[in-house]
Amino acid sequence: MKDRKTELAANLARVEERISAACAAAGRARDEVTLIVVTKTYPASDVRLLHELGVRHVAENRDQDAAPKAAACADLSLTWHFVGQLQTNKVRSVASYAEVVQSVDRIKLVSALSAAAVRAERELTCLIQVALDAESGERGARGGTAPDGIEELATAVAGSPGLRLGGLMTVAPLAGPYAGRQQAAFERLLEFSSRLRADHPAANMVSAGMSADLEDAVKAGATHVRVGTAVLGVRPSLG
Ligand SMILES: *Cc1c(COP(=O)(O)O)cnc(C)c1O
Numbered sequence: 001m002k003d004r005k006t007e008l009a010a011n012l013a014r015v016e017e018r019i020s021a022a023c024a025a026a027g028r029a030r031d032e033v034t035l036i037v038v039t040k041t042y043p044a045s046d047v048r049l050l051h052e053l054g055v056r057h058v059a060e061n062r063d064q065d066a067a068p069k070a071a072a073c074a075d076l077s078l079t080w081h082f083v084g085q086l087q088t089n090k091v092r093s094v095a096s097y098a099e100v101v102q103s104v105d106r107i108k109l110v111s112a113l114s115a116a117a118v119r120a121e122r123e124l125t126c127l128i129q130v131a132l133d134a135e136s137g138e139r140g141a142r143g144g145t146a147p148d149g150i151e152e153l154a155t156a157v158a159g160s161p162g163l164r165l166g167g168l169m170t171v172a173p174l175a176g177p178y179a180g181r182q183q184a185a186f187e188r189l190l191e192f193s194s195r196l197r198a199d200h201p202a203a204n205m206v207s208a209g210m211s212a213d214l215e216d217a218v219k220a221g222a223t224h225v226r227v228g229t230a231v232l233g234v235r236p237s238l239g
Pocket of ligand 1: 230
């Protein structure tokens with residue numbers, strides 16, 4: 001366990017250096033960017049070590065794994081983010097531990113999240129996931145609404161009890177005009193964010209960038225980066 005902590009500390013330090021360097025290069029203050037460590041496929045014991053090392057934001061993408069992990073770490077002061085495709089039958093469970101749901105991409109999910117938040121007497125911060133490769137009216141292969149769905153979802157979230165509109169999230173697309181063009185993809189997301197903020201000034205979170213492309217995201221103006229592999233190591237298989 002001691003070795004694992006040393007390993008995680010070294011990885012975290014490297015990621016921290018990358019974020020700081022990217023902020024400096026972009027003329028941004030380091031505290032404008034929040035690191036969220038994506039702990040999917042890794043055990044609760046790693047979450048505990050990360051907390052000891054100062055991590056306060058963690059993310060998961062499957063409720064089946066996240067719910068027991070969050071329960072095992074309930075004594076720690078951590079903000080749990082849910083970043084995976086979310087089925088409405090999992091919403092009640094997710095609303096019991098997550099403070100932020102970053103993958104809101106359809107109206108049906110908004111009403112389910114609202115009902116669950118009210119029932120749990122919690123406030124859920126919702127980010128709208130944007131699929132930059134989705135056609136008008138569709139969703140992306142990895143979740144997310146087409147850009148022309150943002151406004152309707154934002155209005156729905158903002159008008160729903162128990163929910164707070166936090167901002168936007170994206171995963172750099174593997175297909176379409178932005179495939180392999182992370183910088184351009186994140187800049188596009190920032191354009192959508194500035195349009196969103198015209199109507200919803202408090203919805204200023206922009207979640208973009210992962211292990212491979214966090215510099216591009218920081219440069220484009222992301223406020224939250226979601227880093228898994230670079231902190232915890234290469235994941236065994238899917239996830
Ligand atoms: C797994 C995952 C990440 C982290 O990806 P890494 O490449 O391991 O840093 C970020 N965002 C989402 C939505 C993920 O599912």
